[in-house]
């Protein structure tokens with residue numbers, strides 16, 4: 001049957017990408033349908049119950065600045081919060097929160113159910129309605145035809161999913177959920193390039209059977225950071241301790257003894273797994289000289305005894321899992337509540353997408369999340385948000401939008417994916433961004449809230465609070481610039497206690513703060529005043545201390561932007577460009593970059609090759 005209502009946007013899949021996509025589209029005023037297998041699993045964390053971490057919290061804060069859900073849900077579900085790299089520079093500082101799975105799902109579901117313009121429907125999507133080269137809707141498992149202007153596909157690890165546990169395997173989207181088969185076949189018939197990837201999860205442990213006294217305790221930070229710009233520690237539920245233990249020589253021996261029954265080592269898994277998050281059997285095999293690996297023992301929630309042993313993801317047979325786990329200090333009598341397993345699934349080559357995540361071959365169809373070859377909730381959520389924004393813009397007949405690499409980690413993520421594709425599950429690292437000092441997690445709100453407001457994503461309350469903060473930063477910077485300390489004053493006496501060499505001439509408070517030995521707290525002592533809000537003083541301190549480096553990066557960006565404005569014609573004959581190696585010519589022909597800047601980021605395309613392209617374009621003009 002044809003469903004009586006038609007929608008601006010249909011989102012398939014209620015994971016991290018799908019929920020952000022649906023919420024973004026609905027926030028922008030589009031009538032949105034979120035179609036998912038099971039309403040009970042909306043926002044489900046398939047693997048570790050944690051949000052954020054290095055590189056990843058940058059994405060969460062960007063999602064948040066654009067009005068998204070992940071930061072809010074984390075503040076409502078977080079049972080332990082920490083700032084990672086607190087002693088390192090601001091570019092690599094990151095917030096990480098352990099989350100209660102049930103509270104996280106509940107927070108996401110509440111936002112979805114109470115959002116205007118957003119409708120939920122529980123059923124699997126079996127097919128896409130494609131007319132010519134345009135997507136027009138979705139057909140469900142029972143044959144209901146939903147019509148829409150745009151469709152976003154966010155099916156995660158479900159497409160053709162196969163779960164491996166030892167030598168046994170079965171079809172599944174993740175443990176306990178059916179795989180998506182019909183739609184996977186349909187996508188293979190359409191002109192997309194499909195590949196296989198793999199990921200895995202550790203066995204879960206019953207905390208009642210664990211001896212915590214032999215493990216190292218790890219508490220969260222005090223004071224606690226919040227994840228959302230609008231969040232506060234007062235929202236956080238009760239906080240919990242995590243623990244640290246380690247594998248032993250004996251654990252490794254048992255694992256080595258089970259490798260002949262490992263689907264990975266026996267060749268049953270063809271998909272490539274995440275290099276930076278390897279299974280324990282992989283770690284034992286690859287780092288044979290290491291006699292121990294660290295395990296973070298993390299609670300799964302407030303009302304459960306289940307624990308997530310972070311660091312021992314495995315698809316070894318269950319008998320090997322139980323034997324190996326019981327050689328780990330504290331786990332001698334451990335009961336496994338859920339076996340670890342690996343999952344193989346289809347992903348679609350992200351080089352078939354535009355920067356907006358719309359597919360190149362079928363208009364009005366977007367892909368977001370794990371389906372594009374990424375791994376991680378944060379990477380999925382960020383893509384979902386971008387796809388949701390662009391589907392809503394299309395429905396409103398507005399131009400598409402995406403952030404550049406120098407504006408957001410989301411810009412880096414998407415540009416990396418569509419330019420280079422990926423051969424293994426892609427996760428975000430701060431090292432992937434060229435302009436790390438500009439793309440900090442602490443300034444995500446300053447970088448993106450205004451854009452979010454213009455797109456229709458940021459509500460009045462956030463906008464008001466954001467403007468207050470922006471003005472407070474400006475006022476504080478002016479105070480530090482204009483407050484002078486004369487060398488003969490009492491304030492200079494205080495400053496001299498901290499300065500490496502005493503003041504000779506008058507200095508402003510900003511000048512003093514530029515000195516490496518002076519911190520904002522010293523200025524408070526010198527001037528007797530401070531900004532009301534710590535996030536304001538932190539921001540001002542970072543802006544002033546790193547001013548030199550920041551302006552240098554901004555100058556680099558400016559230079560690149562001049563090139564970015566130079567489009568590369570789609571029909572450019574790369575064989576006719578002089579001075580390019582065959583390899584580079586082939587790469588350019590395969591990717592067909594839209595701009596010079598995009599060409600420059602293709603692996604192997606050298607600055608010299610970029611110069612040749614520029615010369616060729618000049619000759620053509």
Ligand code: FAD
Pocket residue numbers: 012013014015016017018035036037038041042044045046047048123124125126154155156157158159173174175177180183199200201277313341342343368369370371374375376377380381
């Ligand atoms: P998902 O969260 O998978 O959500 C997909 C959604 O689509 C689900 O709601 C599903 O029901 C729905 N759906 C699928 N097909 C259909 C259909 N045809 N019709 C309707 N609805 C459909 N990430 C890490 O960062 N580190 C890890 O160590 C890690 N390990 C993992 C281990 C396992 C076993 C699994 C399964 C995942 C792991 N992940 C890990 C990945 C992480 O869970 C994903 O990156 C993230 O959940 C992706 O979000 P998503 O929204 O793209 O997809």
